[in-house]
Amino acid sequence: MKEKLLSVEDLTIDTGVQQMILKSRDEGVKTAFDRNSEIGARCTFGELGVCCKRCLAGPCRILPGGKGPQTGVCGATADQIVARNFLEMVAQGMAPHIEHAREVALTLLETAEGKAPYEIKNPEKLINIASRLGLTVDGKEIEEVAKDVALKALESFQQQYGILPWLEMNANQKTLARWKELNIIPANAHQELTVAINRVTMGSDADPVNLLLGVMRLGITDGYAGLHLSTDLQDVLFGTPGLVKSKYRxxxxxxxxxxxxxxxxxxxxxxxxxxxxxxxxxxxxxxxxxxxxxxxxxxxxxxxxxxxxxxxxxxxxxxxxxxxxxxxxxxxxxxxxxxxxxxxxxxxxxxxxxxxxxxxxxxxxxxxxxxxxxxxxxxxxxxxxxxxxxxxxxxxxMQIPPEIVDAYAGFSTEQIVEALKNVNPEDPLKPLVDNIKAGNILGVVALVGCTNPRVKQDWANVEMAKELLKHNVMVVATGCSAHSLGKFGLLSSEGLEYCGDGLKQVLTAVGQANGMEALPSVLHMGSCVDNSRIADLVSALADYIGVEAKDLPVAGSTPEIMNPKALAIGAYFLAHGVDVHVGIMPPIGGSELVTNVLTGSKEEHELTTDGLFGGKVIYEKDPIEAAHVVIERIKQKRAELFGE
Ligand code: XCC
Ligand code: SF4
The missing domain is CATH 3.40.50.2030 (Rossmann fold)
Structure with a gap:
């Protein structure tokens, strides 16, 4: 077995982790890196998404390349099987986020009722949320407000008609109108989940395009009933993050x-x-x-x-x-x-x-x-x-790899606005927007998601970030992707050496206005549910310029995607018309139709997410290539927005 194992340099660029993999091999312990090698080549049917296990007449699998049976026992085609599998995978990615949100809402409720030992650390944010939800706050004790907000949040899980409360209070009106036309406005997160599972059951929704619209609907649900709700109520209970210094590795x-x-x-x-x-x-x-x-x-x-x-x-x-x-x-x-x-x-x-x-x-x-x-x-x-x-x-x-790296984090949207206020107190977003218009900042990319033993750990995340920075793309990060960047100095001003001149100037100027040498080369905006913070930042920029998110030179990228949760977040970005780069292809390759709808540009195909929403999936394994595809799309969007 041992001779089949890959060299540790091929598995991760984190030298401490390399040492630990070697140690595990010496001690006869298996880690994910070596289990991944043992698993070897993945099942083609699974990877292409053409294996259907929806009923006991199957499993049925479609042989790729037109050879062999092209439908399952029930007559389901590859397009139908792939679209159903994909919808289910996104639903599976969404469920953890809405459960997360529900548990935080229950914790807020119990805290308000004096049953749980937490505090309301950010009463201002609570009041702001309550007001935006249309709840009365005047003359109420803070605990009462908390209880009202928690109960309103829990409505996200039961309201039968209308629109998700967190969607209603956050969404851009034009974007919302487009979603209404497509009939993909969610009313309640649990219902969206059960409907999704219902529509993919044997003998239900067999229209691949309709199923993909269902994916967008789940993305919207994930973003508002999952991510936004979680972040908001966590900020209320645990405080809104502000600049912190910490360490990695x-x-x-x-x-x-x-x-x-x-x-x-x-x-x-x-x-x-x-x-x-x-x-x-x-x-x-x-x-x-x-x-x-x-x-x-x-x-x-x-x-x-x-x-x-x-x-x-x-x-x-x-x-x-x-x-x-x-x-x-x-x-x-x-x-x-x-x-x-x-x-x-x-x-x-x-x-x-x-x-x-x-x-x-x-x-x-x-x-x-x-x-x-x-x-x-x-x-x-x-x-x-x-x-x-x-x-x-x-x-x-005992053997502790000694490497340790400084990093800054805590860049909530509030913290970013605060930092910008020190540059321009009256109109904090102006310097950012001006620099985007002037091209000192070419665009903004959210580097999100995981690490995955199928990709050399941290490598794709780090290389992607560096290439973007080099071309003056501002990078914000969340999740395990942010951890990759933290380990390699990109969450501190050390990373400025990778930035193009325009970006470097902006990061330095804003940093110095805040008493720092410079801002970190990448702003760490939090956990995966905190992708809502990125969405808030993008919405704020869009509102400021008077356009929608889809019109901005922004994109998302998840070079080392692993968990389907990242697909649900990706669907959330896509529904807003924001491109999503993936470094690993989700299992959709077995259907040309599904692949085209998600990855085709509006010029290439009539019916694409690009045409309907303004954003598409970009699949590219190589991070440098990927960065350039993303940069090209950013340039296109700049051209349309600023007439460049
Ligand atoms: Fe999980 Fe959130 Fe992915 Fe990391 S980034 S592997 S989902 S921990 Ni969310
Ligand atoms: Fe086969 Fe159709 Fe059953 Fe899927 S739903 S397993 S394709 S018979």
Whole structure:
């Protein structure tokens, strides 16, 4: 087996992770990188999306290239099978976001009712949201307002007619009118999900184009009932992020401290673990540690990085690496992107993996059940388990890669506007828009999404960012993609060396107006649900110029996409007419029709998302090539907007 393994330089550009992969091989432990090699070439039918398992008459699969059967038993064609599979995959990507939102809404409700130990950290934002929702705020206690907002949010899950409240309060009127014409306005997130699953069942919706409109509808639902709702209510409960300085890479794990990792997505537990790690510091000292060090992985990391400056060890693909350092006492996980391999890997080390949700358990992990009401108890128990495990380290197995990189984060839309106010207090967006018009900033690209063991880790994300920066494209980032950039200095002014002159000038001028040497080369805007912040920024720019998002020289890019959640976010961008670059092709290649609708430009095909919405999917594996395709589209949009 060993000779088939790839060299670590081909697997990741993170040298610390390279060391940990070598260590895992020495110790006979398997990581995602080596499991990926073992899996080898992927099933062609699966990759093309032409395998249908919708009923027990199947599974049916269509042989590519016109040879062999071209329909399933029921007569379903490749176009129909691919479109149904894709809709289902996007629904699967949306469900986690709307569950996330629902749990945050319930936490706000319980907090307002005094049943959960959280505070309303940002009452101004709460009042602003309440007013925009049309709720009365005058003469009400803040808890009452919180309760009203939480109940209104929960309506997103039951209202039978009309329009999603978070969509109504945020959307651009022209965009909304277009969506109305296409009949893709969602009323309630749960209904959208059940309707989506209903329409893809055996013998239901068989019109590929109608199914793809369904994908857009899910994208809209994901963005407003999932992302926006989550971010808004999390800001209310945990505070709106502002500029923070932090650190990246495995070197954030501290040899002499009790190391506890938070991992997953929903910030309720992660935030409390950070709080209790501070409060229980003395107990750690009593067992001989210098203190307690909390660090993050994946989007839990983003939540506590953005608000509290907590350092980040790594992102999705290398989430097993911290365990391999032999210096992590506990890993508290909630849900999504948590590899079921973690307890298996930790069998050989002293790390205790702790699951926390009743619907997300892993054999071999400890389980402490989290509810918002029990948040303090659970977080204390997690921290105490970490402290208790400190003495169980095996010094022979300890190896912490020393590299550590400085990074800035916390760029919420509010923080960005604040920074711009220090340049132009009366009209903060003016300098940004002026620089876009003048071409000092060619456009804006949101670098989002994951890392994926199928792509050399961090490489595509980093190369894409550098190439864009070089051509004066402003880059904002979220998710694991932001972590990739953080690990390689792009979230600090160190990254300015990669920027073209125009962009460099702008970042330096705005930075200096804010008492910094310069802004970081890439602005970290948060977790994956915080793609709503990017949408807010884009909407603000569009409103300022008096156009729609689709008219702006902006795009999204997810070079190392892994989770279908990123497809749902992609559909959200697309519905707004924003191009989406993917570095890995979603399973649609088995249908020319579906591929054309999503990736064709309006000049090439009559019916495309480009024609209907103004944005398309760009598939390109090579990040440098991809950057250039995106730049060309940005130039096209500039030409139409500014008559260049
Ligand atoms: Fe998961 Fe959010 Fe992707 Fe990272 S970026 S692998 S979805 S943790 Ni969201
Ligand atoms: Fe086969 Fe049709 Fe059943 Fe799919 S729905 S498995 S194509 S019979």
């Amino acid at each position: 495995l070197g954030v794990i501290k040899e002499k401290m009790v190391n506890i990792s938070v991992h997953g997505h929903i910030p309720m537990l992660a935030d409390k673990v950070v709080e209790w790690a501070e409060k229980l510091e003395d107990e750690a000292k009593a067992v001989g540690a210098e203190g307690i060090n909390v660090f993050g992985i994946c989007c839990s990391a983003n939540e506590v990085l953005m608000r509290k400056g907590i350092p980040v060890a790594t992102n999705f693909a290398s989430q097993e690496a911290p365990i391999l350092t032999g210096a992590v006492e506990a890993m508290a996980v909630d849900i999504q992107c948590v590899m079921p391999s973690l307890p298996t890997v930790s069998n050989d080390y002293h790390t205790e993996v702790i699951t926390s949700l009743p619907y997300s358990k892993i054999p071999g992990a400890s389980h402490i059940e989290f509810t918002p009401a029990k948040a303090d108890e659970v977080a204390q128990a997690v921290v105490r388990k970490g402290i208790a495990n400190f003495g169980k380290r095996d010094p022979e197995k």
